[in-house]
Amino acid sequence: MAKFEESLKKLENIVAQLEQGELSLEDSLKLFEQGVGLSAECKQELDAAEGKVQMLIKQRDGTHKLEPFPTAGE
Known part of the structure; x- marks a missing residue:
């Protein structure tokens, strides 16, 4: 079990x-x-x-572009 899931189960x-x-x-x-x-x-x-997550951003022409997900420091 991953650390997150283990911690969540304990919580x-x-x-x-x-x-x-x-x-x-x-x-x-x-x-x-x-x-x-x-x-x-x-x-x-x-x-x-x-x-680490990336978001799909819909462009004006209907296409999608991958951009880094903004972090709390940005």
């Missing part, structure tokens, strides 16, 4: 546990902290993938 499990509401406050806070870290990892993976 989904954390959310499910938190939604059950059966954990102590301390355990809930630990899981929440882990979830925030996993969320940041997933965002970083998505940002990296986004930089």
Whole structure:
């Protein structure tokens, strides 16, 4: 399983546990902290993938042209 999918699955499990509401406050806070870290990892993976994506841009004459997908820094 790829890193993104693995992190996302872990994050989904954390959310499910938190939604059950059966954990102590301390355990809930630990899981929440882990979830925030996993969320940041997933965002970083998505940002990296986004930089590699190319978009098809329709030209005035109806043809399409490949252009790099703009990244957050552009």
